[in-house]
Amino acid sequence: MESQSSDINEAIQASGEATLEQATKKAKEEIDRLFNVxxxxxxxxxxxxxxxxxxxxxxxxxxxxxxxxxxxxxxxxxxxxxxxxxxxxxxxxxxxxxxxxxxxxxxxxxxxxxxxxxxxxxxxxxxxxxxxxxxxxxxxxxxxxxxxxxxxxxxxxxxxxxxxxxxxxxxxxxxxxxxxxxxxxxxxxxxxxxxxxxxxxxxxxxxxxxxxxxxxxNKQNTLLQSVPVYSVAMLEKKVRMFQKIAWAVALISGAILVAPVPGLSFSSDMAIVGSFFTSCYHSFGLDHKSLERLSELVNKPHLKSLEMSPLVAELSCCLVPVAGNDASAAISFTSKLEVLLKGLDKLAEEARKVLREAGLE
Missing domain, CATH: 3.40.50.300 (P-loop containing nucleotide triphosphate hydrolases)
Incomplete structure (x- = not known):
């Protein structure tokens, strides 16, 4: 119980709000701004x-x-x-x-x-x-x-x-x-x-x-997320944007697991976590079409053959519990946030490597 209370306090502190209810409301608004504006x-x-x-x-x-x-x-x-x-x-x-x-x-x-x-x-x-x-x-x-x-x-x-x-x-x-x-x-x-x-x-x-x-x-993150990445400076702006939203993903997905909301389930947690990493993946230009265009732009054909998509599934699975495994459902807010940020860093580093290989550092 003490551990759960500490976890709630950490989530509230990360949100900058005064109560868990306010933190949860803010987290939902942040996620909505990221995906739906x-x-x-x-x-x-x-x-x-x-x-x-x-x-x-x-x-x-x-x-x-x-x-x-x-x-x-x-x-x-x-x-x-x-x-x-x-x-x-x-x-x-x-x-x-x-x-x-x-x-x-x-x-x-x-x-x-x-x-x-x-x-x-x-x-x-x-x-x-x-x-x-x-x-x-x-x-x-x-x-x-x-x-x-x-x-x-x-x-x-x-x-x-x-x-x-x-x-x-x-x-x-x-x-x-x-x-x-x-x-x-x-x-x-x-x-x-x-x-x-x-x-x-x-x-x-x-x-x-x-x-x-x-x-x-509320429109700024939508624009930044959508534009193509052809410089390290642009990439780093995107990385900082996703870093700022990670706490909200950790809080909402954790709330679904620890205190299930009617109508939401294990698959909802999978959707939130998976959507976060998928958005990073596309926004950082790691999908096939982005790599193909970049390879033609810098005349380096081998770039289009890079395959990054397994990373998204791999990172998402690190945070989604196996159905029926109660122990894995107790992932703390802090632990979940840490893994989200590490996964984000991994995708960002792959994107940095691509830009270095393309000569766009």
Missing amino acids: RLDIAVTGESGSGKSSFVNALRGLKDNDEDAAPTGSTETTTEPTPYQHPTMPNVTLWDLPGIGSPKFKARTYLKNVTFDRYDFFLIVSSVRFRENDIMLAKEIKKKKKLFYFIRSKIDNDIKSEKRKGIDKEETLSKIRRNCEEELKGIGNPNTFLISSWDTSEFDFAKLIDALNSELPQ
Whole structure:
């Protein structure tokens, strides 16, 4: 009994709350934020600006993947088209029709694409920001929603300018100055230089940082969890996010085992623990599709042959009792939290190894 009381106190202390009831409520809210908070991202701009490729890049997909948004030199998007994140059904990227197209006139654009549906807008241009882009940004600003300018196809610009003898840094500086000049009529908006082919380059990480500093708190973890990992810095942010939520998983799964809730069972504990490690696995880019894309990006074919999925089952089994084994159901909160964090560290270390092998340290 003394041991159980101590375990409860440790769980309460980890939560930062005053009572077990408050701690449990907070833990459920944290888990709900991790797995269920909706995020709807609108990607818009003129036809041919690279919207669809950018939607694919944010989803960690190649343009020729089966579930990728179709791309082409002509307008391929004629209606607001939702693309669900491949591993997070609560995250949807909306490929919006080009502003100014016959069916979507600039002045009625926001009404026609159902403005209130989206959490923020990404306005994409591949050459220069035009009158329609600026008009759209002003209307979004009036309605007090977040918007960001994306200057896409930066890799193409660099290659083109290199043929003229202009180096990369000079090209980037020139593009930034041009963006500032074009957008000076709406203050000092956030503008990011992006290559949809290689999100490890240029301003992709800065874009995610900006979003995570300005989105509502309950949306930030959803965004961070969903974006692809192409740098150690991005990985470590994800690791810290999961470390902060581990106590909630330990508390809720332990509560199910020690004090069963009607309608919940051993399988519910398996689901919570398994979902935690599965989310880490996908978010860290250890699944086959992520490894395949990374291998093509850095031209290291052997990366796509790495197989990490057995790790999830292995780690989950460390925390889920064998049915009918009462002794294993007495795993303490502290012990469960310790094993969760060790499992998280193991997955993180595998991801660090992959990034080192890819040359993206």
